[in-house]
Amino acid sequence: MHEFYFSNKLFVSTCQAPGTLEPHWSGLLWTAMLISLAIVIALPKPHGIRALIASTILRLIFSVGLQPTLFLLGAFNVCNKIIFLMSFVGNCGTFTRGYRAMVLDVEFLYHLLYLVICAMGLFVHEFFYSLLLFDLVYREETLLNVIKSVTRNGRSIILTAVLALILVYLFSIVGYLFFKDDFILEVDRLPNETAVPETGESLASEFLFSDVCRVESGENCSSPAPREELVPAEETEQDKEHTCETLLMCIVTVLSHGLRSGGGVGDVLRKPSKEEPLFAARVIYDLLFFFMVIIIVLNLIFGVIIDTFADLRSEKQKKEEILKTTCFICGLERDKFDNKTVTFEEHIKEEHNMWHYLCFIVLVKVKDSTEYTGPESYVAEMIKERNLDWFPRMRAMSLVSSDSEGEQNELRNLQEKLESTMKLVTNLSGQLSELKDQMTEQRKQKQRIGLLGHPPHMNVNPQQPA
Template sequence: MRAIFLQLFDLVYREETLLNVIKSVTRNGRSIVLTAVLALILVYLFSIVGYIFFKDDFILEVDRISNATQSEDSGGSLAGEFLSTGMCQGGIDENCSTNAQQEELGIDSEDESNMERTCDSLLMCIVTVLSHGLRSGGGVGDVLRKPSKEEPLFAARVIYDLLFFFMVIIIVLNLIFGVIIDTFADLRSEKQKKEEILKTTCFICGLERDKFDNKTVTFEEHIKEEHNMWHYLYFIVLVKVKDSTEYTGPESYVAEMIKEHNLDWFPRMRAMSLVSSDSEGEQNEIRNLQEKLESTMRLVVNLSGQLTELKEQMTEQRKQKQRIGLLGHPPHLNINPQQPA
């Protein structure tokens, strides 16, 4: 039986969701404890007020255990109960005063045996307010006697019930529930982030999925073949079980690193497929640059040839204009070389 009990706790330890439920209470335990201390202080204050002003309202219905079996064994306890009842009816017993008070408060004689005063001492008031007040949806007012509007302390009783309901039930208890719910939400977010990291990040090298976009090796091929974490685990086990005299060079290096708890032998942020693809990419970029440079040089040569031809044409046109200017005569000068001036 004890083994089964421990195995059930092992199930909680193995299931991460159940473990987060427990952590939601224990992670922010200090905040929860301090809020609970505040609740206890408020319960203590309300118990003092109830003990001083509303002692007669703390009359609760109880379910007593039948003593029929015990009366048969002891013999005569039932007779004692009948005698006490008769003495009470005759006014001899001192408990008749308590019964009279209950009759004044409107309690029937039939339900008298099931009713009990729970605030005759401060300790009982604290226990009643703590037990029944916190477990009732409307606070301690749900379990106390319903007062009449003609009573002098009716307004005070209404204020007492409302203050307990708002301060303890609504504010303090919801603070505790809020801390637990927020912690559980944070733990669930952390779990989702861990799952996302495991899906999009290589466990060995730490490279993310987007690093393998437009590469020769996909991310799935990388984590299954190139950096398979189980292969690394098998290699560590091999190094530990293998005789040190039979180590190869890499195995000796890895064994020394494992002994020192050093993980520098892991290819952090590196991958052979990315290195090869990066080198090929650099070579392709160099070829592209060379081709662009050659095409630019050819364009420059063509432009220089066109500029040379244009320069020659301009020079030829300038020479022709100079010849025309030397051989031609202006139209406004009438010079006859045969007639002297």
């Protein structure tokens, strides 16, 4: 009697309407909605908005049911995606660039596919919404690097896979010619009698709603369903069959079982006896497949993927380090602001805030050219030419004001050094002029001595006869 009462109570509780909810849980949901709404109104931050959306969805599920809530969310998602796609096309000018540019625009095709999946989930079946989980890969850079680790060196991976297929093909030929009788695998055959669902019912509906009481089918839902006695199923007999009767079956067996086995194709074939004539050849066959395919080729593919992922991760870390230690606008590093009146964080948030520059660029683009000021005209011309010279490269106003005294001291030191150098040059010039005068005087004296020692009328060639 107690078992019947408990089972009847459980059956009635499971057949309640979707809108019924216990009072304290309902009050808790309403309280969460009101608190999150107050937080959003007072402090509009993403966390408060997410809490409000989550509490609203839960309230709708218990108020109107799961399927109507899912339909409302799907309709809202489709409308939101249509608006987003229209704004995306308008901002990027996809339709104005022609059909070829529209087809080759990967981002546009991605958002279009997203819209199609949302529409199919709304009008065809709710299971299509599960495909939208892949959007997490598109939004998360770490998961995107996992995909890029395969696609960046895709040519190397494909060529290595082709090499693996060639080796599998060659080993399949050898196995078909010499070891055909060794390809004996255990198989589990299906039982002869299989349950076939009635006409108009799918296997999925039978799996999901096999225990649900159907009123429209004439079943009595007031009394609990009788429990069927469990009949122990007979153990399934395992049979063996040859899987290398043709070359195609050999290729399929080696490709399927050989690559998935840790020790190669030798783990799934028949264990030969040492007295067989082809025992040594079979050992060499198994070892060659293990070393060439399992160890070398597969590890080559894994190594290419792992190395590419490591390179992408190091590039990501390097970019993050540059963004943390270098100003995006001026390019000055963090150590330039050590022992200064302005810290690096204050510099990138107040002086050179990248979003301020972006807002200024948008202002220049949307503003009427007849209302430009002088700097705005200059920047607009630079933007048209794609010239970034208007950015303050390696300069900052805070560093100019703090370094003025140091520059004055350096100029003073340079001036003193210049004056001392000028004095030294003047002394050297005087000494050089004195030395020049002395050399001139010595040359004149030598000329006088030469004239006195050899008069012109006595300069006769001594070899001529008198």
